[in-house]
Amino acid sequence: MVPPLIPPKIPERECVDIDDIHRKCMEKDLLELQTLINMHFEQWKKEEEELITLKEHIERRRRKMRKEEEEAKKQAEDDAKKKKVLSNMGAHFGGYLVKAEQKCGKRQTGWEMKLWILSEHKKPLDIDYMGEEQLQEKAQELSNWIHQLESEKFDLMAKLKQQKYEINVLYNGISHAQKFWKGAGKGCVGGRWN
Structure with a gap:
């Protein structure tokens, strides 16, 4: 806070010392200037702290958004891989079972036989771009x-x-x-x- 300004009193009927008045004015101006500088630096520190807090907040939001985007991208890639694997498995599972049977030389279990039959009868669904x-x-x-x-x-x-x-x-x-x-x-x- 700026201290209230009080003009120097000039004594009546006495000799006036101009140097003393000038010195007091300079001291008063210096005190005002130091007070203003201190206030400016305190305000600057507060603004700097607010700026740092804001930058940290923005960086946290950016990291969170990047993380969410990466997770969404990874999820989309995983879904695409699963869809591709499932479609390939449906199309090629019968051949896989035949190869596995030839390698192992064993008879197919009931479950394997059902999967083989289903893969033979399964028709591919291409409905992604169809209208109603x-x-x-x-x-x-x-x-x-x-x-x-x-x-x-x-x-x-x-x-x-x-x-x-x-x-x-x-x-x-x-x-x-x-x-x-x-x-x-x-x-x-x-x-x-x-």
Whole structure:
């Protein structure tokens, strides 16, 4: 704060010392100047601290935005990779299973066989750039295809049921024939002499 300015008093009826008045004016001006300089530096320090705080805040926001952008970019790349892998897996999984079977020389499990069949029957979906009408046509096409597959499944299940029945009939016939041959005593049973 600036101290209140008080003009120097000039004594009445005395000799006036001009040098003393000049010295006092200079001291007063110097004091005012020092006060103004101190106030200026204090204000400058506050502004400098505010500027540093603001710069730190801006830098934190920039880092956060860069981090969010990098994460979004990485997520988009991961999604694109997953989509590509899934589409490639669907297109090439059947070939992979055949190669794996040839390498290992083992029979496919039920799950592997299902995946192979699905990869053979799977049609690629290219719907990214289709309009609403084209999407409806594609949906109808897929619905018809599902009905066709369900019909084939029903036919295959009926055929499997019939084959199981025939196997049971044949097995019962073999069991009955073996009992007959065992009950006949000595003789040929299963291609061997007892």
